[in-house]
Amino acid sequence: METRKVVIVGSGPAGYTAALYASRANLNPLVIEGHEPGGQLTTTTDVDNFPGFPEGIMGPELMANMKKQTQRFGTEYLQTHVTAVDLSKRPFKLTCENGTELMAESLIISTGASAKYLGLPNEKELIGKGVSACATCDGFFYRDQIVHIVGGGDTAMEEATFLTKFAKKVYVVHRRDSLRASKPMQERAFNNEKIEFVWDSAVTEIIADQTGVTSIKVENLKTGEVTERPTNGLFMGIGHSPNTGFLNGQIDLDDHGFIITKGAHPDTNVEGVFACGDVQDSYYRQAISAAGSGCQAAIRAERFLEEN
Known part of the structure; x- marks a missing residue:
């Protein structure tokens, strides 16, 4: 040997x-x-x-x-x-x-x-075309745009806060109605006027055209209602x-x-x-x-x- x-x-x-x-x-x-x-x-x-x-x-x-x-x-x-x-x-x-x-x-x-992903059908093909798991790498490309981030822990709050330096609006989609993130991280996110929370919800579909991601479908896990939300980028903040x-x-x-x-x-x-x-x-x-x-x-x- x-x-x-x-x-x-x-x-x-x-x-x-x-x-x-x-x-x-x-x-x-x-x-x-x-x-x-x-x-x-x-x-x-x-x-x-x-x-x-x-x-x-x-x-x-x-x-x-x-x-x-x-x-x-x-x-x-x-x-x-x-x-x-x-x-x-x-x-x-x-x-x-x-x-x-x-x-x-x-x-x-x-x-x-x-990086952990959601496992949605077209997710992997859209990496670099509107889907990302690294805000520090890709946040710059979303200047004055709308982005969504999935997660409720420290990673998600850190990335959401970072994204507000570029994006005009950051929506955090979280499965529960409260965050797992540490208290200081939560406060920083709650106090940031560019961050808004979409509670009790999960992303079920990513919609894209030849230019990249255009919107996502989000299901409210309590009511079952599905809404389509326009977005330029979807970030994974699930670790x-x-x-x-x-x-x-x-x-x-x-x-x-x-x-x-x-x-x-x-x-x-x-x-x-x-x-x-x-x-x-x-x-x-x-x-x-x-x-x-x-x-x-x-x-x-x-x-x-x-x-x-």
Whole structure:
């Protein structure tokens, strides 16, 4: 069975940046890309907040560029998905969906977090065309427009408040008649005159034309009444699920399933295992912060291998 110095599980800005640093340090990293090579950014159209691109860049192009840059320094890629790991001893053992088994002297986890969606029929095709799960990424495109956001927790209130910087009106659609969000978050939303609440309601249909989303159908869960509401954008504020199932409880996670790292470092509770990007960051969740943490993970892996 092949043993690698560094295996990076997951891609995206964190995994690709970790690969760039590890390959330049002559660690010959292997990246196991997962089901969504390039991560969440491959579903984003315009990226205007990644430094160095004054005209902006398309998400898929940015990811393709990052990958190409790592390959220049010898990073290798496996197009498969890790199904199980054994972290009880070093080198660590990884089992992949395609049957490949590998050993790794150090492991960098950058499997990201997947935004939760409603599961409506045309929802996924409309991502980037009026449907979004990231207000900080896409809010700018809704200047002086009407948007709706689904959710009732801190994520939804934070995103709704952020959207008021651009949109002329933000409607929050929530299944109940009270919020789960923390008191300060609730107060901030209630005191914002641009935010209005649509209580006891669920989005049942997204209506779009060739330009993107035009309206949504909303059902009142108490009366059963369905109304069509014009909107330019529909945001998901129902949280993210970190992709940590394959770890099978061998690494410490927080209450929401994100990997716990040590203070300012990417170290996990297992020596030689590092985590970067959204899988350990429920707060910032930006391409640039993910890339920064990928750099840190690679540097820590390099130092760890030197010491051991």
